[in-house]
Amino acid sequence: xxxxxxxxxxxxxxxxxxxxxxxxxxxxxxxxxxxxxxxxxxxxxxxxxxxxxxxxxxxxxxxxxxxxxxxxxxxxxxxxxxxxxxxxxxxxxxxxxxxxxxxxxxxxxxxxxxxxxxxxxxxxxxxxxxxxxxxxxxxxxxxxxxxxxxxxxxxxxxxxxxxxxxxxxxxxxxxxxxxxxxxxxxxxxxxxxxxxxxxxxxxxxxxxxxxxxxxxxxxxxxxxxxxxxxxxxxxxxxxxxxxxxxxxxxxxxxxxxxxxxxxxxxxxxxxxxxxxxxxxxxxxxxxxxxxxxxxxxxxxxxxxxxxxxxxxxxxxx
Amino acid sequence: xxxxxxxxxxxxxxxxxxxxxxxxxxxxxxxxxxxxxxxxxxxxxxxxxxxxxxxxxxxxxxxxxxxxxxxxxxxxxxxxxxxxxxxxxxxxxxxxxxxxxxxxxxxxxxxxxxxxxxxxxxxxxxxxxxxxxxxxxxxxxxxxxxxxxxxxxxxxxxxxxxxxxxxxxxxxxxxxxxxxxxxxxxxxxxxxxxxxxxxxxxxxxxxx
Numbered sequence: 001x002x003x004x005x006x007x008x009x010x011x012x013x014x015x016x017x018x019x020x021x022x023x024x025x026x027x028x029x030x031x032x033x034x035x036x037x038x039x040x041x042x043x044x045x046x047x048x049x050x051x052x053x054x055x056x057x058x059x060x061x062x063x064x065x066x067x068x069x070x071x072x073x074x075x076x077x078x079x080x081x082x083x084x085x086x087x088x089x090x091x092x093x094x095x096x097x098x099x100x101x102x103x104x105x106x107x108x109x110x111x112x113x114x115x116x117x118x119x120x121x122x123x124x125x126x127x128x129x130x131x132x133x134x135x136x137x138x139x140x141x142x143x144x145x146x147x148x149x150x151x152x153x154x155x156x157x158x159x160x161x162x163x164x165x166x167x168x169x170x171x172x173x174x175x176x177x178x179x180x181x182x183x184x185x186x187x188x189x190x191x192x193x194x195x196x197x198x199x200x201x202x203x204x205x206x207x208x209x210x211x212x213x214x215x216x217x218x219x220x221x222x223x224x225x226x227x228x229x230x231x232x233x234x235x236x237x238x239x240x241x242x243x244x245x246x247x248x249x250x251x252x253x254x255x256x257x258x259x260x261x262x263x264x265x266x267x268x269x270x271x272x273x274x275x276x277x278x279x280x281x282x283x284x285x286x287x288x289x290x291x292x293x294x295x296x297x298x299x300x301x302x303x304x305x306x307x308x309x310x311x312x313x314x315x316x317x
Numbered sequence: 318x319x320x321x322x323x324x325x326x327x328x329x330x331x332x333x334x335x336x337x338x339x340x341x342x343x344x345x346x347x348x349x350x351x352x353x354x355x356x357x358x359x360x361x362x363x364x365x366x367x368x369x370x371x372x373x374x375x376x377x378x379x380x381x382x383x384x385x386x387x388x389x390x391x392x393x394x395x396x397x398x399x400x401x402x403x404x405x406x407x408x409x410x411x412x413x414x415x416x417x418x419x420x421x422x423x424x425x426x427x428x429x430x431x432x433x434x435x436x437x438x439x440x441x442x443x444x445x446x447x448x449x450x451x452x453x454x455x456x457x458x459x460x461x462x463x464x465x466x467x468x469x470x471x472x473x474x475x476x477x478x479x480x481x482x483x484x485x486x487x488x489x490x491x492x493x494x495x496x497x498x499x500x501x502x503x504x505x506x507x508x509x510x511x512x513x514x515x516x517x518x519x520x521x522x523x524x525x
Protein backbone atom coordinates (compact mmCIF):
# COMPACT_ATOMS: atom_id res chain seq x y z
CA UNK A 1 0.00 0.00 0.00
CA UNK A 2 1.27 3.45 -0.87
CA UNK A 3 -0.15 6.73 0.32
CA UNK A 4 0.68 9.10 -2.51
CA UNK A 5 0.78 12.88 -2.57
CA UNK A 6 -0.22 14.73 -5.75
CA UNK A 7 2.50 14.92 -8.44
CA UNK A 8 4.31 18.24 -8.25
CA UNK A 9 3.96 18.47 -4.48
CA UNK A 10 6.46 17.23 -1.91
CA UNK A 11 7.21 16.65 1.70
CA UNK A 12 10.19 18.59 3.02
CA UNK A 13 12.13 16.91 5.81
CA UNK A 14 14.16 18.75 8.44
CA UNK A 15 17.58 18.83 6.74
CA UNK A 16 16.25 20.28 3.49
CA UNK A 17 13.83 22.48 5.42
CA UNK A 18 16.72 24.06 7.34
CA UNK A 19 18.48 24.93 4.09
CA UNK A 20 15.34 26.29 2.43
CA UNK A 21 14.62 28.32 5.54
CA UNK A 22 18.15 29.75 5.50
CA UNK A 23 17.79 30.83 1.86
CA UNK A 24 14.39 32.40 2.53
CA UNK A 25 15.75 34.18 5.61
CA UNK A 26 18.72 35.67 3.79
CA UNK A 27 16.55 36.92 0.96
CA UNK A 28 13.98 38.28 3.41
CA UNK A 29 16.70 40.14 5.32
CA UNK A 30 17.94 41.74 2.10
CA UNK A 31 14.42 42.81 1.16
CA UNK A 32 13.56 44.08 4.64
CA UNK A 33 16.85 45.96 4.81
CA UNK A 34 15.91 47.82 1.65
CA UNK A 35 12.54 48.83 3.05
CA UNK A 36 10.46 46.02 1.55
CA UNK A 37 8.25 44.94 4.45
CA UNK A 38 7.13 41.33 4.38
CA UNK A 39 3.47 40.73 3.65
CA UNK A 40 1.15 37.76 4.12
CA UNK A 41 -2.09 37.24 2.24
CA UNK A 42 -4.50 34.30 2.36
CA UNK A 43 -3.70 31.24 0.27
CA UNK A 44 -7.40 31.01 -0.59
CA UNK A 45 -9.05 33.96 -2.29
CA UNK A 46 -12.34 34.51 -4.03
CA UNK A 47 -11.82 33.40 -7.58
CA UNK A 48 -13.66 36.41 -9.01
CA UNK A 49 -11.20 38.73 -7.24
CA UNK A 50 -8.18 36.91 -8.70
CA UNK A 51 -9.83 36.90 -12.13
CA UNK A 52 -10.23 40.67 -11.94
CA UNK A 53 -6.42 40.85 -11.85
CA UNK A 54 -5.85 38.69 -14.88
CA UNK A 55 -7.89 35.89 -16.39
CA UNK A 56 -4.85 33.79 -17.32
CA UNK A 57 -2.63 34.58 -14.36
CA UNK A 58 -5.40 33.65 -12.00
CA UNK A 59 -5.37 30.23 -13.62
CA UNK A 60 -5.08 28.60 -10.24
CA UNK A 61 -7.03 25.54 -11.16
CA UNK A 62 -7.52 24.41 -7.61
CA UNK A 63 -10.95 25.60 -6.64
CA UNK A 64 -13.35 24.93 -3.89
CA UNK A 65 -16.70 26.25 -2.66
CA UNK A 66 -17.40 27.75 0.71
CA UNK A 67 -20.63 27.26 2.63
CA UNK A 68 -22.17 30.25 0.84
CA UNK A 69 -21.47 28.72 -2.58
CA UNK A 70 -18.76 31.25 -3.39
CA UNK A 71 -15.85 29.92 -5.49
CA UNK A 72 -12.52 29.96 -3.66
CA UNK A 73 -9.21 29.50 -5.50
CA UNK A 74 -5.66 28.88 -4.38
CA UNK A 75 -3.57 31.84 -5.52
CA UNK A 76 -1.19 31.18 -8.41
CA UNK A 77 1.15 34.04 -7.56
CA UNK A 78 1.55 36.82 -4.99
CA UNK A 79 1.40 39.75 -7.39
CA UNK A 80 -2.38 39.81 -7.81
CA UNK A 81 -3.09 39.51 -4.06
CA UNK A 82 -0.61 42.31 -3.35
CA UNK A 83 -2.24 44.47 -6.03
CA UNK A 84 -5.54 43.90 -4.21
CA UNK A 85 -3.95 44.82 -0.87
CA UNK A 86 -2.43 48.00 -2.26
CA UNK A 87 -5.71 49.21 -3.75
CA UNK A 88 -7.80 48.36 -0.68
CA UNK A 89 -5.62 48.58 2.44
CA UNK A 90 -3.31 51.32 1.17
CA UNK A 91 -5.97 53.27 -0.73
CA UNK A 92 -4.79 56.58 0.75
CA UNK A 93 -1.10 55.87 1.39
CA UNK A 94 1.31 57.95 -0.63
CA UNK A 95 3.60 55.98 -2.93
CA UNK A 96 6.12 54.50 -3.30
CA UNK A 97 5.13 51.35 -1.46
CA UNK A 98 7.48 48.39 -1.07
CA UNK A 99 6.51 44.82 -0.19
CA UNK A 100 8.28 41.47 -0.05
CA UNK A 101 7.13 37.92 0.56
CA UNK A 102 8.36 34.40 1.04
CA UNK A 103 5.18 32.49 0.36
CA UNK A 104 3.68 29.48 -1.35
CA UNK A 105 1.65 29.60 -4.54
CA UNK A 106 -0.04 26.91 -6.61
CA UNK A 107 -0.29 26.30 -10.30
CA UNK A 108 -1.72 23.51 -12.39
CA UNK A 109 0.85 21.53 -14.33
CA UNK A 110 0.42 19.77 -17.62
CA UNK A 111 2.63 16.91 -16.56
CA UNK A 112 3.99 15.56 -13.35
CA UNK A 113 7.72 15.55 -13.90
CA UNK A 114 9.75 18.50 -12.69
CA UNK A 115 7.00 21.08 -12.78
CA UNK A 116 5.86 21.90 -9.26
CA UNK A 117 2.20 22.45 -8.45
CA UNK A 118 3.05 23.96 -5.11
CA UNK A 119 6.09 26.19 -4.88
CA UNK A 120 7.73 28.55 -2.46
CA UNK A 121 8.41 31.99 -3.93
CA UNK A 122 10.60 34.76 -2.59
CA UNK A 123 9.84 38.05 -4.23
CA UNK A 124 9.25 41.75 -4.05
CA UNK A 125 6.88 44.34 -5.47
CA UNK A 126 7.65 48.03 -5.93
CA UNK A 127 4.54 50.19 -6.28
CA UNK A 128 4.47 53.78 -7.47
CA UNK A 129 7.90 54.08 -9.06
CA UNK A 130 7.43 54.22 -12.83
CA UNK A 131 9.87 53.37 -15.58
CA UNK A 132 13.52 52.39 -15.48
CA UNK A 133 14.12 53.67 -11.97
CA UNK A 134 11.66 51.21 -10.46
CA UNK A 135 12.75 48.30 -12.63
CA UNK A 136 16.44 48.83 -11.82
CA UNK A 137 15.72 48.86 -8.09
CA UNK A 138 13.83 45.56 -8.28
CA UNK A 139 16.48 43.89 -10.46
CA UNK A 140 19.40 45.08 -8.35
CA UNK A 141 17.76 43.99 -5.13
CA UNK A 142 16.94 40.53 -6.52
CA UNK A 143 20.58 40.10 -7.58
CA UNK A 144 21.70 41.18 -4.11
CA UNK A 145 19.26 38.85 -2.36
CA UNK A 146 20.44 35.88 -4.44
CA UNK A 147 24.06 36.71 -3.64
CA UNK A 148 23.09 36.77 0.03
CA UNK A 149 21.46 33.36 -0.48
CA UNK A 150 24.80 31.97 -1.66
CA UNK A 151 24.66 32.20 -5.44
CA UNK A 152 27.55 33.67 -7.37
CA UNK A 153 26.88 33.34 -11.08
CA UNK A 154 23.22 34.33 -11.39
CA UNK A 155 22.07 36.69 -14.11
CA UNK A 156 18.87 38.51 -14.94
CA UNK A 157 17.44 38.49 -18.46
CA UNK A 158 15.55 41.63 -19.43
CA UNK A 159 13.25 42.05 -22.39
CA UNK A 160 10.18 44.03 -23.34
CA UNK A 161 6.99 42.01 -23.55
CA UNK A 162 5.32 44.64 -25.75
CA UNK A 163 8.20 45.07 -28.22
CA UNK A 164 7.37 42.40 -30.80
CA UNK A 165 3.67 43.15 -30.79
CA UNK A 166 4.49 46.83 -31.32
CA UNK A 167 6.72 46.02 -34.29
CA UNK A 168 4.01 43.85 -35.86
CA UNK A 169 1.55 46.74 -35.59
CA UNK A 170 3.95 49.34 -36.94
CA UNK A 171 4.81 47.08 -39.91
CA UNK A 172 1.10 46.81 -40.71
CA UNK A 173 0.80 43.10 -39.97
CA UNK A 174 -2.92 42.25 -39.73
CA UNK A 175 -4.23 41.75 -36.18
CA UNK A 176 -5.32 38.16 -36.73
CA UNK A 177 -1.74 37.15 -37.55
CA UNK A 178 -0.40 38.53 -34.25
CA UNK A 179 -1.52 35.82 -31.84
CA UNK A 180 0.00 32.81 -33.64
CA UNK A 181 3.25 34.75 -34.11
CA UNK A 182 3.45 35.87 -30.48
CA UNK A 183 2.62 32.33 -29.45
CA UNK A 184 5.51 30.96 -31.56
CA UNK A 185 7.77 33.64 -30.08
CA UNK A 186 6.78 32.77 -26.54
CA UNK A 187 7.69 29.12 -27.22
CA UNK A 188 10.78 30.36 -29.10
CA UNK A 189 9.83 28.14 -31.99
CA UNK A 190 11.97 30.24 -34.30
CA UNK A 191 11.44 27.88 -37.23
CA UNK A 192 7.67 28.31 -37.07
CA UNK A 193 8.04 32.04 -36.45
CA UNK A 194 10.26 32.48 -39.51
CA UNK A 195 7.73 30.58 -41.67
CA UNK A 196 5.00 32.89 -40.44
CA UNK A 197 7.13 35.99 -41.13
CA UNK A 198 7.97 34.67 -44.62
CA UNK A 199 4.26 34.30 -45.36
CA UNK A 200 3.57 37.97 -44.59
CA UNK A 201 5.38 39.27 -47.68
CA UNK A 202 6.93 42.23 -45.85
CA UNK A 203 9.69 44.43 -47.22
CA UNK A 204 13.13 42.91 -46.66
CA UNK A 205 14.29 45.11 -43.77
CA UNK A 206 11.10 44.50 -41.75
CA UNK A 207 11.20 40.79 -42.53
CA UNK A 208 14.79 40.48 -41.36
CA UNK A 209 14.16 42.40 -38.16
CA UNK A 210 11.21 40.17 -37.19
CA UNK A 211 13.33 37.07 -37.84
CA UNK A 212 16.48 38.32 -36.11
CA UNK A 213 14.98 40.04 -33.10
CA UNK A 214 14.26 36.89 -31.05
CA UNK A 215 17.96 35.98 -31.35
CA UNK A 216 19.22 39.36 -30.14
CA UNK A 217 20.49 38.99 -26.62
CA UNK A 218 23.57 40.15 -24.77
CA UNK A 219 24.90 43.41 -23.38
CA UNK A 220 23.60 46.93 -24.10
CA UNK A 221 24.98 46.68 -27.65
CA UNK A 222 21.92 44.64 -28.68
CA UNK A 223 19.73 47.64 -27.90
CA UNK A 224 21.25 49.80 -30.65
CA UNK A 225 19.58 53.17 -31.06
CA UNK A 226 16.05 52.14 -32.07
CA UNK A 227 13.38 54.35 -30.48
CA UNK A 228 11.33 51.26 -29.52
CA UNK A 229 13.90 50.23 -26.89
CA UNK A 230 14.40 53.67 -25.35
CA UNK A 231 12.99 52.30 -22.07
CA UNK A 232 15.51 49.44 -21.99
CA UNK A 233 18.40 51.85 -22.69
CA UNK A 234 17.25 53.98 -19.76
CA UNK A 235 17.09 50.82 -17.66
CA UNK A 236 20.65 49.94 -18.64
CA UNK A 237 21.87 53.35 -17.43
CA UNK A 238 20.10 52.88 -14.12
CA UNK A 239 21.57 49.40 -13.74
CA UNK A 240 25.02 50.76 -14.47
CA UNK A 241 24.58 53.39 -11.79
CA UNK A 242 23.69 50.61 -9.36
CA UNK A 243 26.74 48.58 -10.43
CA UNK A 244 24.81 45.53 -11.62
CA UNK A 245 24.70 46.14 -15.39
CA UNK A 246 27.17 43.28 -16.00
CA UNK A 247 24.73 40.84 -14.38
CA UNK A 248 21.97 41.69 -16.84
CA UNK A 249 21.40 40.14 -20.27
CA UNK A 250 19.15 42.07 -22.61
CA UNK A 251 16.99 39.65 -24.55
CA UNK A 252 14.77 41.25 -27.19
CA UNK A 253 12.80 38.05 -27.78
CA UNK A 254 11.82 37.64 -24.14
CA UNK A 255 8.12 37.47 -23.40
CA UNK A 256 6.54 36.18 -20.21
CA UNK A 257 3.46 34.03 -20.16
CA UNK A 258 1.45 36.05 -17.66
CA UNK A 259 -0.94 38.49 -19.25
CA UNK A 260 -0.70 41.48 -16.89
CA UNK A 261 2.78 42.68 -17.86
CA UNK A 262 2.82 46.01 -19.68
CA UNK A 263 6.51 46.69 -20.38
CA UNK A 264 9.88 45.28 -19.41
CA UNK A 265 9.88 41.64 -18.29
CA UNK A 266 12.56 39.78 -16.33
CA UNK A 267 13.84 36.23 -15.94
CA UNK A 268 16.47 34.94 -13.52
CA UNK A 269 19.08 32.37 -14.54
CA UNK A 270 21.90 30.43 -12.95
CA UNK A 271 24.28 28.25 -14.97
CA UNK A 272 23.81 25.35 -12.54
CA UNK A 273 20.08 25.01 -13.23
CA UNK A 274 18.57 24.35 -16.66
CA UNK A 275 15.32 26.09 -15.75
CA UNK A 276 14.71 29.77 -15.03
CA UNK A 277 14.85 30.51 -11.30
CA UNK A 278 12.01 32.98 -11.55
CA UNK A 279 10.79 36.09 -13.25
CA UNK A 280 8.74 39.23 -13.17
CA UNK A 281 8.16 42.49 -14.90
CA UNK A 282 6.32 45.79 -14.99
CA UNK A 283 2.55 45.75 -14.58
CA UNK A 284 1.25 49.31 -14.72
CA UNK A 285 -2.47 48.48 -15.17
CA UNK A 286 -2.97 45.72 -12.62
CA UNK A 287 -3.50 47.72 -9.42
CA UNK A 288 -5.83 50.04 -11.34
CA UNK A 289 -8.15 47.10 -11.92
CA UNK A 290 -8.66 47.01 -8.15
CA UNK A 291 -9.36 50.72 -8.01
CA UNK A 292 -6.08 52.56 -7.49
CA UNK A 293 -4.15 53.56 -10.57
CA UNK A 294 -0.46 53.06 -9.75
CA UNK A 295 2.49 51.83 -11.81
CA UNK A 296 4.34 48.85 -10.33
CA UNK A 297 6.89 46.17 -11.02
CA UNK A 298 8.10 43.06 -9.25
CA UNK A 299 10.23 39.93 -9.38
CA UNK A 300 10.01 36.53 -7.71
CA UNK A 301 12.20 33.43 -7.62
CA UNK A 302 11.40 29.82 -6.79
CA UNK A 303 13.23 29.08 -3.53
CA UNK A 304 13.63 25.37 -4.29
CA UNK A 305 15.35 26.17 -7.58
CA UNK A 306 17.55 28.73 -5.83
CA UNK A 307 18.45 25.92 -3.45
CA UNK A 308 19.52 23.72 -6.39
CA UNK A 309 21.74 26.51 -7.68
CA UNK A 310 23.14 27.23 -4.23
CA UNK A 311 24.00 23.55 -3.69
CA UNK A 312 25.80 23.48 -7.05
CA UNK A 313 27.63 26.69 -6.16
CA UNK A 314 28.75 25.17 -2.86
CA UNK A 315 30.05 22.08 -4.69
CA UNK A 316 32.24 24.32 -6.86
CA UNK A 317 34.06 25.84 -3.91
CA UNK B 318 29.61 24.79 -17.76
CA UNK B 319 31.27 27.66 -19.58
CA UNK B 320 33.00 27.70 -22.91
CA UNK B 321 32.07 24.83 -25.14
CA UNK B 322 28.55 23.56 -25.55
CA UNK B 323 27.30 20.09 -24.72
CA UNK B 324 25.43 18.72 -27.73
CA UNK B 325 22.76 15.99 -27.60
CA UNK B 326 23.09 13.90 -30.75
CA UNK B 327 20.38 11.45 -31.88
CA UNK B 328 21.29 7.89 -32.72
CA UNK B 329 19.36 6.17 -35.51
CA UNK B 330 18.25 7.64 -38.83
CA UNK B 331 19.41 11.19 -38.02
CA UNK B 332 22.89 10.19 -36.83
CA UNK B 333 24.68 10.35 -40.21
CA UNK B 334 23.34 13.77 -41.17
CA UNK B 335 24.03 15.08 -37.68
CA UNK B 336 27.65 13.92 -37.65
CA UNK B 337 28.17 15.47 -41.11
CA UNK B 338 26.78 18.71 -39.68
CA UNK B 339 29.13 18.56 -36.69
CA UNK B 340 32.10 17.85 -38.98
CA UNK B 341 31.15 21.00 -40.86
CA UNK B 342 31.33 22.90 -37.58
CA UNK B 343 34.88 21.67 -37.05
CA UNK B 344 34.02 19.03 -34.45
CA UNK B 345 35.97 15.81 -34.96
CA UNK B 346 33.31 13.08 -34.89
CA UNK B 347 35.51 10.16 -35.96
CA UNK B 348 35.30 8.54 -32.53
CA UNK B 349 31.49 8.71 -32.56
CA UNK B 350 31.45 7.14 -36.02
CA UNK B 351 33.77 4.30 -35.02
CA UNK B 352 32.20 3.46 -31.66
CA UNK B 353 28.49 2.75 -31.57
CA UNK B 354 28.40 1.53 -27.97
CA UNK B 355 29.93 4.53 -26.25
CA UNK B 356 27.38 7.20 -25.31
CA UNK B 357 29.36 10.10 -23.88
CA UNK B 358 32.17 11.80 -25.78
CA UNK B 359 33.30 14.38 -23.25
CA UNK B 360 36.29 15.74 -25.14
CA UNK B 361 34.12 16.92 -28.05
CA UNK B 362 31.10 17.76 -25.90
CA UNK B 363 28.81 15.17 -27.51
CA UNK B 364 26.28 12.88 -25.84
CA UNK B 365 24.40 10.36 -27.98
CA UNK B 366 20.92 9.06 -27.24
CA UNK B 367 17.56 8.04 -28.71
CA UNK B 368 16.00 10.94 -30.64
CA UNK B 369 13.01 10.97 -28.28
CA UNK B 370 15.32 11.55 -25.29
CA UNK B 371 17.00 14.62 -26.81
CA UNK B 372 14.30 17.12 -25.65
CA UNK B 373 14.53 15.73 -22.11
CA UNK B 374 18.28 16.29 -21.81
CA UNK B 375 18.07 19.72 -23.42
CA UNK B 376 15.09 20.84 -21.33
CA UNK B 377 16.92 20.00 -18.12
CA UNK B 378 20.12 21.64 -19.31
CA UNK B 379 22.19 18.44 -19.24
CA UNK B 380 22.82 19.29 -22.88
CA UNK B 381 22.91 22.91 -24.04
CA UNK B 382 21.71 22.17 -27.54
CA UNK B 383 20.47 19.10 -29.33
CA UNK B 384 19.34 17.73 -32.65
CA UNK B 385 16.15 15.77 -33.04
CA UNK B 386 13.27 15.24 -35.46
CA UNK B 387 10.27 17.54 -35.67
CA UNK B 388 8.15 14.43 -35.09
CA UNK B 389 9.65 14.10 -31.60
CA UNK B 390 9.08 17.80 -30.88
CA UNK B 391 5.46 17.63 -32.03
CA UNK B 392 4.82 14.64 -29.80
CA UNK B 393 6.56 16.27 -26.82
CA UNK B 394 5.19 19.76 -27.40
CA UNK B 395 5.11 20.61 -23.68
CA UNK B 396 8.91 20.51 -23.42
CA UNK B 397 10.38 23.90 -22.64
CA UNK B 398 13.07 24.03 -25.30
CA UNK B 399 13.78 26.62 -27.97
CA UNK B 400 13.61 25.54 -31.58
CA UNK B 401 16.38 27.46 -33.34
CA UNK B 402 16.79 26.01 -36.81
CA UNK B 403 15.31 23.70 -39.39
CA UNK B 404 18.38 21.69 -40.39
CA UNK B 405 16.69 20.33 -43.50
CA UNK B 406 18.00 16.79 -43.46
CA UNK B 407 16.20 13.63 -42.36
CA UNK B 408 12.99 14.66 -44.12
CA UNK B 409 10.07 12.30 -43.47
CA UNK B 410 6.32 12.53 -43.84
CA UNK B 411 3.93 12.02 -40.94
CA UNK B 412 1.08 10.18 -42.63
CA UNK B 413 -2.20 8.37 -42.08
CA UNK B 414 -1.98 4.96 -43.76
CA UNK B 415 -4.32 2.00 -43.98
CA UNK B 416 -4.59 -1.33 -45.84
CA UNK B 417 -4.75 -0.74 -49.60
CA UNK B 418 -8.24 -2.12 -49.91
CA UNK B 419 -10.95 0.49 -50.40
CA UNK B 420 -10.92 3.13 -47.65
CA UNK B 421 -10.95 1.33 -44.29
CA UNK B 422 -10.80 4.59 -42.31
CA UNK B 423 -13.82 6.16 -43.99
CA UNK B 424 -15.68 2.86 -43.72
CA UNK B 425 -15.04 2.59 -39.99
CA UNK B 426 -16.11 6.18 -39.42
CA UNK B 427 -19.30 5.77 -41.44
CA UNK B 428 -20.41 2.45 -39.96
CA UNK B 429 -18.93 2.46 -36.45
CA UNK B 430 -18.72 6.18 -35.78
CA UNK B 431 -15.03 6.06 -34.91
CA UNK B 432 -11.78 4.82 -36.33
CA UNK B 433 -9.06 2.90 -34.49
CA UNK B 434 -5.53 4.16 -35.14
CA UNK B 435 -2.25 2.62 -34.00
CA UNK B 436 0.76 4.90 -33.61
CA UNK B 437 3.95 5.72 -31.78
CA UNK B 438 2.77 9.34 -31.84
CA UNK B 439 -0.48 9.26 -29.82
CA UNK B 440 -0.67 13.02 -29.28
CA UNK B 441 0.04 13.92 -32.90
CA UNK B 442 -2.51 11.34 -34.07
CA UNK B 443 -5.18 12.43 -31.60
CA UNK B 444 -4.68 16.08 -32.54
CA UNK B 445 -4.89 15.34 -36.27
CA UNK B 446 -8.17 13.45 -35.98
CA UNK B 447 -9.63 16.00 -33.56
CA UNK B 448 -8.70 18.87 -35.90
CA UNK B 449 -10.35 17.11 -38.82
CA UNK B 450 -13.52 16.46 -36.82
CA UNK B 451 -13.30 12.67 -36.66
CA UNK B 452 -13.55 10.44 -33.62
CA UNK B 453 -10.52 8.22 -33.22
CA UNK B 454 -9.48 5.60 -30.71
CA UNK B 455 -5.72 5.87 -30.43
CA UNK B 456 -3.80 2.67 -29.69
CA UNK B 457 -0.21 3.31 -28.68
CA UNK B 458 2.30 0.71 -29.82
CA UNK B 459 6.05 0.66 -29.30
CA UNK B 460 7.29 -1.58 -32.10
CA UNK B 461 6.41 -2.02 -35.78
CA UNK B 462 3.23 -0.04 -36.29
CA UNK B 463 2.61 -1.63 -39.69
CA UNK B 464 1.64 -4.88 -38.00
CA UNK B 465 -1.38 -3.42 -36.20
CA UNK B 466 -3.81 -3.02 -39.13
CA UNK B 467 -2.70 -6.31 -40.69
CA UNK B 468 -3.83 -8.23 -37.62
CA UNK B 469 -7.11 -6.36 -37.28
CA UNK B 470 -6.00 -4.50 -34.14
CA UNK B 471 -6.79 -1.16 -35.80
CA UNK B 472 -8.21 0.30 -39.02
CA UNK B 473 -5.20 2.47 -39.82
CA UNK B 474 -1.97 3.95 -38.53
CA UNK B 475 -0.24 7.29 -38.07
CA UNK B 476 3.46 6.95 -38.65
CA UNK B 477 6.56 8.53 -40.07
CA UNK B 478 7.71 7.41 -43.50
CA UNK B 479 10.72 8.40 -45.55
CA UNK B 480 10.34 6.41 -48.75
CA UNK B 481 7.03 4.62 -48.24
CA UNK B 482 8.78 1.32 -48.86
CA UNK B 483 7.93 -0.35 -45.55
CA UNK B 484 4.31 0.73 -45.92
CA UNK B 485 4.10 -0.69 -49.44
CA UNK B 486 5.74 -3.96 -48.41
CA UNK B 487 3.01 -4.37 -45.83
CA UNK B 488 0.31 -3.53 -48.35
CA UNK B 489 -0.48 -0.22 -46.70
CA UNK B 490 -1.35 2.94 -48.62
CA UNK B 491 -0.93 6.57 -47.59
CA UNK B 492 -4.33 8.24 -47.31
CA UNK B 493 -3.38 11.57 -45.74
CA UNK B 494 -0.22 13.59 -45.22
CA UNK B 495 -0.16 15.36 -41.86
CA UNK B 496 3.14 17.21 -42.03
CA UNK B 497 6.79 17.00 -43.12
CA UNK B 498 9.32 16.41 -40.36
CA UNK B 499 12.99 17.37 -40.63
CA UNK B 500 15.87 17.52 -38.16
CA UNK B 501 15.73 20.56 -35.86
CA UNK B 502 18.31 22.31 -33.71
CA UNK B 503 16.92 22.89 -30.22
CA UNK B 504 18.37 24.77 -27.26
CA UNK B 505 18.00 24.96 -23.50
CA UNK B 506 16.36 28.32 -22.61
CA UNK B 507 18.92 29.19 -19.92
CA UNK B 508 21.96 28.20 -21.99
CA UNK B 509 20.47 30.26 -24.84
CA UNK B 510 21.09 33.34 -22.65
CA UNK B 511 24.20 32.36 -20.70
CA UNK B 512 26.09 30.84 -23.66
CA UNK B 513 24.72 33.13 -26.34
CA UNK B 514 28.00 33.67 -28.19
CA UNK B 515 28.81 29.95 -28.53
CA UNK B 516 25.27 29.19 -29.61
CA UNK B 517 25.09 32.03 -32.13
CA UNK B 518 28.39 30.92 -33.67
CA UNK B 519 26.84 27.54 -34.44
CA UNK B 520 23.57 29.00 -35.72
CA UNK B 521 25.44 31.44 -37.98
CA UNK B 522 27.64 28.70 -39.45
CA UNK B 523 24.74 26.36 -40.09
CA UNK B 524 22.62 29.10 -41.69
CA UNK B 525 25.64 29.89 -43.84
